[in-house]
Amino acid sequence: MKRHASLIPLSHEHHEALILARLLQKTTPPYKGLPNEPAEKAQYALNFFQDKLLTHFIQEESLIPIVKGISPELDILMEEMVSEHVEIRNLFEQLAHETNFLESNDHLGKTLETHIRKEERQIFPLIQESCNDGVLDKIRVLLSQH
Template identity: 55%
Template sequence: MKRHESLAPLSREHHGALILARLLQKGAPAYKGLPADPAGKARYALQFYENELTQHFIYEEKMVPVLKDINPKLDDMLREMSEEHVILRELFSQLNNPKDLSAQLDKLGKALEKHVRKEEREIFPLIQDSCDPHLLSKISTLFHEQ
């Protein structure tokens, strides 16, 4: 399914998140220009989180009240999305005080990959199927609000 233009910016941002997710997982291939050691991966992950994902999560969460009560399944999926954001924020914060850094990176990488794929394969298509063009255009205005 082609991504609606209102969701396309978020969808494009998911590409970088998926690369990060794979980089953090055990047995990940080397990515040119990206760190290969656990400490470097943790620093990169925290920087990516601060520079990219923090705002990305905020934009996605701004959609929740706009899309409320359109479709019960969508309500459930958006609630799950917000709950996963809380979990991911906690997993990123744990990188500051690692006990077993490799295991923490792997757990974070798997959780981030699962989350992004769920949004791309389930939540975004359901938004597109459930919303009329007016509501979809309203979503894109959320990304321009501060």
């Protein structure tokens, strides 16, 4: 399904976050221009989290009042999204105090990848299917303000 224009900015950010998620996983080959050592990957991830991912989470969570009540399934998925954001925030916080980066990076990378894929494959398509043009336009306007 082609992504609706109102959600494209979030999908573009997901692409960057998926690269991070894969980078952190221990089965991933080296990425040119990105860190290779577990401790360096962890620092890169923490910087990415502070610089981009926190704002991204806030933007996604700001959609809740706009889409709440449109579909029971969407309401459930949005609640799950928020819970997963909390879990991912906690994993990044733990990473900041970690010494076994290989395992922590891997777990964080897998968790982040699963979360992003859920948003792209379930939440965003359901938003597109459930919301009328007026709601999608509200989403576009809201995301353009961030």
